[in-house]
Amino acid sequence: MRFYKELGFISDRKNKKLEYVVYSYKKDTSLLDFVPFISDFIREQTSSEFVMKNNFDRYGNMQNNYRNVSSIVLKNTGRNYTNLFEYFLNYNYLFDKVVKLESKGVQRVYSIRVDSKCHSFVANGFINHNTECRLTPIAEEMLQDIDKDTVKFIPNYDESYKEPIVLPGKFPNLLVNGTTGIAVGMTSSMPPHNLREIADSIVAMVDNPEIKTEELMQFVKGPDFPTAGVVLGNGGIKKAYKTGRGRVRVKAKCEFEDNKIIVSEIPYMVNKTSLIESIVELVKSKKVEGIKDIRDESDRKGMRIVIMLKDSANKEVVLNQLYKHTQLQTTFSIIMTSLVAGQPKTMSLKNLINFFIQHRRRIVIRRTEFELNKAEERVHILEGLRIALKNIDNVVKDIKESKDVETAKALLIEKYTLSEKQSLAILDMRLQRLTGLEQTKLQEEYNSLLEVIKDLKDILNSETRIFGIIKTETLELKEKYGDDRRTIITEEDEGDIQDESLIENEAVIITATREGYIKQTLLEDYRQQKRGGTGIIATEKKEEDIVEHLFSTKTHNYLLFFTNIGRVCWLKVYNIPRGSRYSKGKAIVNLLKLEEGEKVNAILPISDLTRESYVMFATKKGKVKKTPLKSFSRPRKMGIKAIKLENNDEVVAVKLTPGNLEVMLGSRLGNAVRFNEVDVRVMGRNASGVRGIRLKDKDEVVGMEIANPEATLLTVTEKGFGKRTEMSEYRVTRRGGKGVRNIKITDKNGNVVGIKTVKDEDEAMFITQNGVVIRTTVNGISKIGRSTQGVRLIKLREGDKVKTVTRIISKV
Numbered sequence: 001m002r003f004y005k006e007l008g009f010i011s012d013r014k015n016k017k018l019e020y021v022v023y024s025y026k027k028d029t030s031l032l033d034f035v036p037f038i039s040d041f042i043r044e045q046t047s048s049e050f051v052m053k054n055n056f057d058r059y060g061n062m063q064n065n066y067r068n069v070s071s072i073v074l075k076n077t078g079r080n081y082t083n084l085f086e087y088f089l090n091y092n093y094l095f096d097k098v099v100k101l102e103s104k105g106v107q108r109v110y111s112i113r114v115d116s117k118c119h120s121f122v123a124n125g126f127i128n129h130n131t132e133c134r135l136t137p138i139a140e141e142m143l144q145d146i147d148k149d150t151v152k153f154i155p156n157y158d159e160s161y162k163e164p165i166v167l168p169g170k171f172p173n174l175l176v177n178g179t180t181g182i183a184v185g186m187t188s189s190m191p192p193h194n195l196r197e198i199a200d201s202i203v204a205m206v207d208n209p210e211i212k213t214e215e216l217m218q219f220v221k222g223p224d225f226p227t228a229g230v231v232l233g234n235g236g237i238k239k240a241y242k243t244g245r246g247r248v249r250v251k252a253k254c255e256f257e258d259n260k261i262i263v264s265e266i267p268y269m270v271n272k273t274s275l276i277e278s279i280v281e282l283v284k285s286k287k288v289e290g291i292k293d294i295r296d297e298s299d300r301k302g303m304r305i306v307i308m309l310k311d312s313a314n315k316e317v318v319l320n321q322l323y324k325h326t327q328l329q330t331t332f333s334i335i336m337t338s339l340v341a342g343q344p345k346t347m348s349l350k351n352l353i354n355f356f357i358q359h360r361r362r363i364v365i366r367r368t369e370f371e372l373n374k375a376e377e378r379v380h381i382l383e384g385l386r387i388a389l390k391n392i393d394n395v396v397k398d399i400k401e402s403k404d405v406e407t408a409k410a411l412l413i414e415k416y417t418l419s420e421k422q423s424l425a426i427l428d429m430r431l432q433r434l435t436g437l438e439q440t441k442l443q444e445e446y447n448s449l450l451e452v453i454k455d456l457k458d459i460l461n462s463e464t465r466i467f468g469i470i471k472t473e474t475l476e477l478k479e480k481y482g483d484d485r486r487t488i489i490t491e492e493d494e495g496d497i498q499d500e501s502l503i504e505n506e507a508v509i510i511t512a513t514r515e516g517y518i519k520q521t522l523l524e525d526y527r528q529q530k531r532g533g534t535g536i537i538a539t540e541k542k543e544e545d546i547v548e549h550l551f552s553t554k555t556h557n558y559l560l561f562f563t564n565i566g567r568v569c570w571l572k573v574y575n576i577p578r579g580s581r582y583s584k585g586k587a588i589v590n591l592l593k594l595e596e597g598e599k600v601n602a603i604l605p606i607s608d609l610t611r612e613s614y615v616m617f618a619t620k621k622g623k624v625k626k627t628p629l630k631s632f633s634r635p636r637k638m639g640i641k642a643i644k645l646e647n648n649d650e651v652v653a654v655k656l657t658p659g660n661l662e663v664m665l666g667s668r669l670g671n672a673v674r675f676n677e678v679d680v681r682v683m684g685r686n687a688s689g690v691r692g693i694r695l696k697d698k699d700e701v702v703g704m705e706i707a708n709p710e711a712t713l714l715t716v717t718e719k720g721f722g723k724r725t726e727m728s729e730y731r732v733t734r735r736g737g738k739g740v741r742n743i744k745i746t747d748k749n750g751n752v753v754g755i756k757t758v759k760d761e762d763e764a765m766f767i768t769q770n771g772v773v774i775r776t777t778v779n780g781i782s783k784i785g786r787s788t789q790g791v792r793l794i795k796l797r798e799g800d801k802v803k804t805v806t807r808i809i810s811k812v
Helices: 002-007 012-024 038-045 049-053 059-077 082-091 137-143 173-177 195-207 235-243 272-284 315-325 349-390 392-401 405-416 420-428 436-460 463-481
Strands: 153-155 162-164 179-183 186-190 230-232 245-251 253-257 260-265 291-296 305-309 329-335 337-340 343-346 507-513 517-522 547-554 558-563 567-572 600-606 614-619 623-628 651-657 662-667 671-676 701-706 712-717 721-726 752-758 763-768 772-777 802-808
Touching: 038 049, 038 059, 049 059, 059 082, 137 463, 173 195, 173 349, 186 337, 195 349, 195 463, 235 245, 235 329, 235 349, 260 315, 272 291, 272 305, 272 315, 305 315, 337 349, 349 392, 349 405, 349 420, 349 436, 349 463, 392 405, 405 420, 436 463, 507 600, 547 600, 547 802, 558 651, 600 651, 614 701, 651 701, 662 712, 662 752, 712 802, 752 802
Parallel strands: 701 752
Antiparallel strands: 153 162, 179 186, 186 329, 230 245, 245 329, 253 260, 260 305, 291 305, 337 343, 507 517, 507 547, 558 567, 558 600, 614 623, 614 651, 662 671, 662 701, 712 721, 712 752, 763 772, 763 802
């Protein structure tokens, strides 16, 4: 009060603010009235949940909580701190009254900095004002070499001083920290990235200027947000890095803890308070049910939002609802627009990195030229001093006899052929330079500068050295300031943003196992082998798992998944995770919305879902059904019914046909029936079909093929035997008959595992229950009659059996 009445501030604005504080101030509402260190001190005594989660360093909270806190500490340590708290509360630790003011006249002003986040014990914000502002070390990297004529300076808006048009920027701030803004109809939304990844990409482009965006993405995985979180898929990242525009979906990191959902990370630029309020509103409006309480337990150690659920709530369902209706999952739009020579441009990742490298190249060149000029100027001065030292007696005499400085300067220039700068340096030379030691130092400095000049000129004449300096400085930044990636980038999911123009339409092999794992592998990963080879590993699998589906397709095609309960689900091939021959792939249940106990029994690759074609089904119990392809063109997210199955029947084969082809069904015990699909009437999705083959006891259908008269029927048995038979040996009958013998079944060759229609130029793959696969040309397999056992196709290890056969068309 006395400060306000007797001293005050020079500024009227500050005096009005002080007047407001003096007359309206209440201790309980101050944001600064807290006792420093008391919380840390008490928490060192006990790790009680109440102490760790409640504030008691501010007077209002201290008054409410100090008895409970003191009781907990007393119980745990035997020490009673009640009197300590009461002293603070009674004697107003931070609010002692001013008892005397003395004029000290004009005094020096010092900036006091203490090793603490709290300055209030120095003064409570009235007399002491912290005006100190210091750049962080990494910010200083942005200004490094600005005093070496590395960038151009122009007058500011009122021409009161000059400012740089751009910073030297050894630190790639735009890429690492990102930017967001709108100006003159242009929008920029650059996400932050990991410094280590950006540094590695810069070095990679310096080494290979023709590097492709895909290769750069081996280093830059994607955005790295300071709030961490999870980025879903990399389709949007690929598009943004190639075109400069894209979208990524970011969701919070959530974990289940008992009957709670714990949120430890939230998407970038999402306000925590607003997020919690939105969840509360959803609960009140009953859009999300199952939540009974929500608590914010965040502290200095990190974020922790606890969503407590009711006992009857399904944790996964509640979390999915929160992802859908709140900012626990958001979309971040990437627009990589920046100024290039004063013009806004939207650029790819490669262009951004390239412009940064070229900027650093100019900085290094201008810095080197500045240092070279400075070194040459110093050498020029030293050469004049050396001339003076060689003629020191005459120089001293001439200077003494000169009537003034100008006369001495002119005399030195004329008599010793010196420049004006050299003559001034001689006149300014101190007498101590005449000692032998000082002369030696001058000579050493001269020799050293000559080496520096030689090195600087070599840098300017060598692009290799210039780019080497850029690499070195970038790697130094990485080592000094780099940290680990925070944001996790998951594999693509079905909701991920995709742009097929950015995905190469290449031939792949789709592999799916009985236990529900699927992957795509490049066709080139499988080398050809002669008939009878031992094969190569196609997939890593769990014990007793086998590969059930193996076929070739292209990445832009569709996959229709037909399940054991008669449903069909839809997926693009490029959404299938790619793996090596040795990887087991990803669980299909993570890609499709399957019900409990549901399993994929057939997969059909389709290039166009709208064309005039039919889907022909064959079931294990011998039924067939023909349904228009258009009936499956718009499956829902949870799948749609494809066929009605009865008596524990299952789908074993699905074919795409024009509706008038001949069909071949093969059974496990070696029978086959050939009939025209015209005999099968067109049915809807809910139909169960009609009989295709009459089976014996314990027999079942193992495959369905199109009976191409120009092809042969390849039959493979479980013990590695097989053969090709001319299609003409199978007579056409009506559907529903027993058929004819397809292969002779013995103990030597075992039961039939599959049939395929093949041509001489085709290739075939056989895969065993132990995951071994062999790829071979079909023309190496003998053509023999229907009633034979076949020839050996693959050498099996003891206990192994053939489980799958697939045809690979020569031109995919």
